[in-house]
Amino acid sequence: MLSVKGLKAKVGDKDILKGLDLEVGPGEVHAIMGPNGSGKSTFAHVLSGREGYEVTAGSVDFNGQDLLGLEPEERAQLGLFLAFQYPVELPGVNNTYFLKSAVNAIRKARGDDELDAVSFLRLMKERLKVLHLNDSLLKRPVNFGFSGGEKKRNEIFQMAMLEPKLAILDETDSGLDIDALRIVAAGVNALRGPERSMLVVTHYQRLLDYIKPDYVHVLAQGRIIRSGGKELALELEEKGYSWITDGEAA
Amino acid sequence: MSAAALTTRPPDPALLAWLGQAGEPPTSADEPAWLAELRHDAAARAPDQGMPTQKSEGWRYTGLSALIEQGFKPQQKPISALQSEDLDKALIDGLETYRLVMVNGQFEPRLSQLDGLPTGVHIGGLAELIAQDPDRLAGQLGQIAGAGQHLFTSLNTANFADGLVMLLDEQVQLDRPVELLHLSIGLDEPSVAQPRHLVVLAAGAQAELIERYLSFDQAPYCNNAVVEIRLAERAQLHHYRLQQESPSAYHLSGLYLEQAAASRYRGINIGLGATWSRTDLVTRFLAEQADCGLQGLYLAGDRQLIDYHMDVQHQVPHCSSRENFKGILHGKGRAVFDGRVYVARDAQHTDAAMSNRNLILSPNAEVDTKPQLEIYADDVKCSHGTTVGQLEPEMLFYLRSRGISAPLAQRMLCLGFAGEIIDALGPEPLREQVTEAVGQRLEQSPL
Ligand SMILES: Nc1ncnc2c1ncn2[C@@H]1O[C@H](COP(=O)(O)OP(=O)(O)OP(=O)(O)O)[C@@H](O)[C@H]1O
Numbered sequence: 001m002l003s004v005k006g007l008k009a010k011v012g013d014k015d016i017l018k019g020l021d022l023e024v025g026p027g028e029v030h031a032i033m034g035p036n037g038s039g040k041s042t043f044a045h046v047l048s049g050r051e052g053y054e055v056t057a058g059s060v061d062f063n064g065q066d067l068l069g070l071e072p073e074e075r076a077q078l079g080l081f082l083a084f085q086y087p088v089e090l091p092g093v094n095n096t097y098f099l100k101s102a103v104n105a106i107r108k109a110r111g112d113d114e115l116d117a118v119s120f121l122r123l124m125k126e127r128l129k130v131l132h133l134n135d136s137l138l139k140r141p142v143n144f145g146f147s148g149g150e151k152k153r154n155e156i157f158q159m160a161m162l163e164p165k166l167a168i169l170d171e172t173d174s175g176l177d178i179d180a181l182r183i184v185a186a187g188v189n190a191l192r193g194p195e196r197s198m199l200v201v202t203h204y205q206r207l208l209d210y211i212k213p214d215y216v217h218v219l220a221q222g223r224i225i226r227s228g229g230k231e232l233a234l235e236l237e238e239k240g241y242s243w244i245t246d247g248e249a250a
Numbered sequence: 251m252s253a254a255a256l257t258t259r260p261p262d263p264a265l266l267a268w269l270g271q272a273g274e275p276p277t278s279a280d281e282p283a284w285l286a287e288l289r290h291d292a293a294a295r296a297p298d299q300g301m302p303t304q305k306s307e308g309w310r311y312t313g314l315s316a317l318i319e320q321g322f323k324p325q326q327k328p329i330s331a332l333q334s335e336d337l338d339k340a341l342i343d344g345l346e347t348y349r350l351v352m353v354n355g356q357f358e359p360r361l362s363q364l365d366g367l368p369t370g371v372h373i374g375g376l377a378e379l380i381a382q383d384p385d386r387l388a389g390q391l392g393q394i395a396g397a398g399q400h401l402f403t404s405l406n407t408a409n410f411a412d413g414l415v416m417l418l419d420e421q422v423q424l425d426r427p428v429e430l431l432h433l434s435i436g437l438d439e440p441s442v443a444q445p446r447h448l449v450v451l452a453a454g455a456q457a458e459l460i461e462r463y464l465s466f467d468q469a470p471y472c473n474n475a476v477v478e479i480r481l482a483e484r485a486q487l488h489h490y491r492l493q494q495e496s497p498s499a500y501h502l503s504g505l506y507l508e509q510a511a512a513s514r515y516r517g518i519n520i521g522l523g524a525t526w527s528r529t530d531l532v533t534r535f536l537a538e539q540a541d542c543g544l545q546g547l548y549l550a551g552d553r554q555l556i557d558y559h560m561d562v563q564h565q566v567p568h569c570s571s572r573e574n575f576k577g578i579l580h581g582k583g584r585a586v587f588d589g590r591v592y593v594a595r596d597a598q599h600t601d602a603a604m605s606n607r608n609l610i611l612s613p614n615a616e617v618d619t620k621p622q623l624e625i626y627a628d629d630v631k632c633s634h635g636t637t638v639g640q641l642e643p644e645m646l647f648y649l650r651s652r653g654i655s656a657p658l659a660q661r662m663l664c665l666g667f668a669g670e671i672i673d674a675l676g677p678e679p680l681r682e683q684v685t686e687a688v689g690q691r692l693e694q695s696p697l
């Protein structure tokens with residue numbers, strides 16, 4: 001599904017990713033943990049094609065496609081989805097119109113018919129329920145004036161609408177209250193399936209109680225320095241990062 | 251040499267052509283004396299006002315040479331080639347209005363729809379009314395505009411042939427908007443039409459007026475329109491102005507507005523068309539508690555100049571004014587915004603705010619924005635702000651990360667930016683038409 005080899009990237013003249021390797025198979029859920037500033041969001045952005053990063057080495061293969069050569073929209077059309085750590089407000093852009101444009105752009109690229117207004121509305125209603133989102137948010141501009149938690153839920157709602165093959169959730173749990181965390185996790189779990197993989201970036205073990213990962217990785221100083229199963233997250237929760245990173249530096 | 255001599259120049263042949271060969275307006279013998287005098291005064295004033303040059307402040311960024319080179323001439327005869335099938339193309343689906351249609355500056359009763367007007371309302375052609383009731387408009391027509399902001403108002407006064415007259419008695423409310431549709435058809439000889447409109451709302455009357463400019467072909471022509479509006483105490487007018495002339499058209503428009511106590515005016519100006527356009531919006535408050543809102547959206551691309559000049563005169567206390575204009579510039583498009591608010595020494599408790607925000611989509615586009623607040627009173631609330639910026643890369647990325655192509659993402663953000671103004675257009679079909687027109691323009695034109 002996703003194969004990252006020796007990925008190096010910089011912003012300006014600052015090296016951030018310094019040889020990152022990661023293999024994600026179909027249907028797998030991988031958690032990525034790591035200290036602040038270690039490069040987790042940078043990795044997510046490089047995967048989704050955000051401007052401003054220069055990839056200096058390595059490769060990213062996504063279902064047989066060289067991801068790094070594609071525009072952001074082409075990556076999304078192939079089934080990549082990023083739930084932003086900081087979702088962007090789009091003043092004046094109606095949420096429903098935005099979603100419909102996105103769903104249909106992706107359907108069109110896949111060779112499916114565009115959804116008509118009725119079927120789109122039906123799909124939207126159905127997915128809204130799972131996330132306990134108030135449908136008044138759909139009439140508002142995208143993320144505009146949304147609370148922190150509403151923004152995060154709106155990201156997962158978009159994911160539910162777009163049905164990606166690989167979803168990257170960048171700290172979707174931060175800023176959520178306990179109930180919202182449960183709802184969002186349930187929404188994510190509802191989307192788990194043999195064909196859908198996930199990269200879950202988080203600082204907290206708590207989220208992983210709800211979304212059980214198959215693998216846990218530690219990203220520090222621009223590389224994956226430790227990989228393991230669920231128990232690694234528990235260990236990190238207990239001991240912090242220093243027991244690994246110190247060993248690494250030595 | 252006087253200051254006027256520096257900023258204007260003597261009338262040139264083009265100007266004389268507009269005034270008619272002899273420099274005398276085409277007064278017909280049937281016209282009432284007051285109108286002949288009005289025209290005569292305007293014609294006499296025009297050479298003194300002179301053709302503005304780019305040395306005069308109000309025309310610094312708006313050259314007139316292209317307009318003059320076209321050599322537009324006044325129209326000789328009314329055109330009646332237009333059929334009702336043609337009209338259908340110009341109408342907006344779902345928009346129910348009382349409709350007055352002007353074709354090349356002449357009222358076209360055949361294409362108009364004025365049945366079922368309530369009592370207390372007069373809506374009809376200007377020439378027709380003057381013929382039927384010669385003195386009805388004496389002391390009204392021409393009084394609000396006066397000498398006007400510049401030469402072009404005088405040229406209109408001296409030469410206008412026809413227009414809309416809309417008079418509402420006290421407390422009258424219209425059940426539908428009034429639509430004033432200007433249709434232009436190119437003639438063999440590039441011509442100028444000079445429609446003249448008068449709207450008077452008596453105390454407490456309320457109405458919506460839609461003023462539209464459309465073309466049927468790509469031949470060059472010029473519209474030099476003047477609208478005079480007087481709102482009596484507590485009268486309210488919503489005025490939607492859609493300039494969608496053809497890409498080869500020249501468009502001049504002067505709006506002169508007079509507001510009595512507690513009257514309310516809302517003007518939404520949409521400027522999408524014409525290769526060259528200049529609009530002057532002039533407001534004068536006559537008494538306290540009057541409220542004037544001027545909003546606008548302009549979209550200028552290749553071979554396009556769109557100029558909006560405002561002059562809001564606070565001469566009396568306790569009035570409020572808002573100017574809120576947004577612009578989108580692409581290709582080699584150019585726009586000019588000059589918002590002037592004048593607050594006289596006696597105009598205490600004035601509440602005035604002015605805002606002009608611009609999105610520049612291409613490095614070759616340009617906007618010259620100038621907010622002017624001239625305040626001589628000391629107890630007022632006044633603010634202004636202008637911005638010129640680009641689309642946020644973050645916003646574009648967010649949309650593209652959802653599978654939306656870069657051009658569509660740009661269009662969505664532009665429409666989002668424009669939405670605030672478009673949403674102020676009352677009737678839904680009008681909002682839809684403008685949204686579609688803006689979307690299409692952005693889709694077809696190079697960004
Ligand atoms: N545009 C930029 N210009 C300069 N430095 C940047 C830029 N973007 C990221 N960085 C730096 O790159 C490093 C990695 O940032 P990144 O956001 O990927 O970290 P992170 O692991 O997601 O951290 P957090 O857990 O706090 O979200 C940080 O030191 C950050 O300051």
Ligand SMILES: [Mg+2]
Nearest residue numbers: 040041042085
């Ligand atoms: Mg981060």
